[in-house]
Amino acid sequence: MIEAMEPIKHLALETYNITLNRELFINQWAQERLAFGEPLWLFLSDRLEPNNIFNFFIPLSGIFSQEMLLHLLSVLTLASTLNSFEKWIYPEIRPLWFLREQFANNKLTVKPTVALQSYQLSCETSGGLPCAHSMIFTVFVLILAAHIFIYLWDRFVAWHSPWYRCVMYPAIIGLVVSMWLSRLYLATEFLHQCILGSYFGFRAVNAFEVNIKYLFSRPRAYAVPAVCFLGAFAGSVYFIKLHFDMDPHWSVRQAFKWCPEPTYMRHEASPIFALVRDLGNLMGLALASPLFDLEAKESTFWRRCRVLGTLEFVNYGLRVATVKQYGRFAFLSYEFSRNVFHSLALVKYVPNFY
Template sequence: MEAIKHLAEEAYNLTLNRELFINEWAQERLSFAEPLWRFLSVNLEPNNLYNFFIPLSVIFSHEILMHLLSAVTLVTTLNSFEKWIYQEMRPLWFLREQFANEKLSVKPQVALESHQLSCETSGGLPCAHSMTFTVFVLILASYFFVHCWDRLVSWRSPVYRFLMYPLIVGVVVCMWLSRLYLATEFLHQCILGSYFGIRALNFFEANIKYLYSRSRGYAVSIVCFLGGLALVVYFMKLSLDMDPHWSVRQAFKWCPEPTYMRHEASPIFQIVRDLGNLMGLALASPLYTLEMKQSTFWRRCRVLGILEFVNYGLRISTPKQYGRFVFLAWEFFRNAFHSLVLLKYVTKFY
């Protein structure tokens, strides 16, 4: 058994060492598009999808909003729990651990540049950016294609469907390259992130009628169960002498400037954020009964603008000076409030 374990560790370390060259290649050859890579990683991260891009979809259709918010929340929750249970190395952590390991006689022949965005505080597998962005793009592309198919006869040609797939793949690969360039993820973490996102989306689509028909009490109990599960994982790690905050300590250990690190990137914050969004969905359940009220474009813009102005005020007013519990409780209720109002009450002001 020990021999198998040792062989698996050797194969794993060899794979990560090989993948470091991919990150190095990205930084050397793709620096000409650095503004694009930064835009993708900063503006299209999961938090910004929740606070800007997903709410923006309500201007066009409440159905798109409900689909996006439900699917993306499912995917980010899965991602958060995967990272909470198993926290994998990131490229810069692994590279610096290799150089700091005195037992290694041969050091990696790789040099990676550290960026401000490289100071992530959660595990690397699966890549949250790739996972959520893949789902977000697939849902938007499907709605756009169906909309054009129904209204434009020329779009019913199979040529447009054929062209849509490489376009989607190209956009997702750009997100991968962004994460590789910033040395925040290994290639396998990006690929598996998109794969897990697609599988989770397939599960959601296959069971959408069942999920939308769940009662409020049932949905709230599921969210409470998931919260309890997160606590069970925390105390199990403590009992097994595993550090639940290992990834945060790695970030503090290897980040060149501690002020680069953000509370919003920590694994415990991500779980609380996702449970808050899930609670908003649960309180709005059953989702199939929600009113799809029509209104003018400008009226929808005004109502959404007021809501997002309030949400922005709540975000910048987050009390970070009163301890972790107050901070997390505030974020949980803010996200629950934001999701609930978006789904259930926005249409009442149309």
């Protein structure tokens, strides 16, 4: 049976490598033909990365609506957790890693005819599939567009025209495709990783909306153990990989191996940091459960600005003060606690000051 599977395994691996080699030309095309938009691509990948969305754009949405903030934080946290677990369990290679591995492989007689430029933002330390930027940005844009559309629909009769809906859909697609082009231009992802990232994000939004009553009605006694189970599962994956002689930190080692300047790499992009961030945000939501019982008080715009601004100023200070000199355990424990505090304060305690 095992011998019969070998040809199939070899064919699948060969097909996969051919596909990646073909997709390298798409990254090369993006760098050659889209250089005029480099400031935009750098802005999208840098300013709209998942960490900035969690630490800046979600709190900013609370200035306009606490309901929007809760919606964004809950769906984005679930989608980001799904993304982090996939990359933690099976990280996929990135374009620059794959290309340089091809050139370094002495067994290959024919080398790739592709040349890709590396940027500071190209030094990612997690796997490529699914693209976190595409997945989180897609979810963010979809939810934000839905809230804006409903707000305008309720206040302006002219917005009932189907013409506005026809304009909104291409705008959403254009924004998502722009993020894809940003990742392709920086050679951080293959095209299929961007497409699947957005697809998984869309499916995550759909699954959340279908089950929103069930998820928001879960009591704390149910939600907290569920998050603890996910944490235990993440830890078990680490030891399972060690048992099967698989490197749990493969993606980080690839980044150190092929990044031209190690100082370009950020700890915020590592798979373990992403897991801790997402589990911390989930624990904050779990401690605030059931989410249906949370009150959304009415208040003035400027009061919301002051309250949320104070919280984010404190959160920024805590991020800057992250302990990095006392070992990995202290660092991850601190980051987990900070994210628990941040998400719990956003959804439960901040509204009390409105």
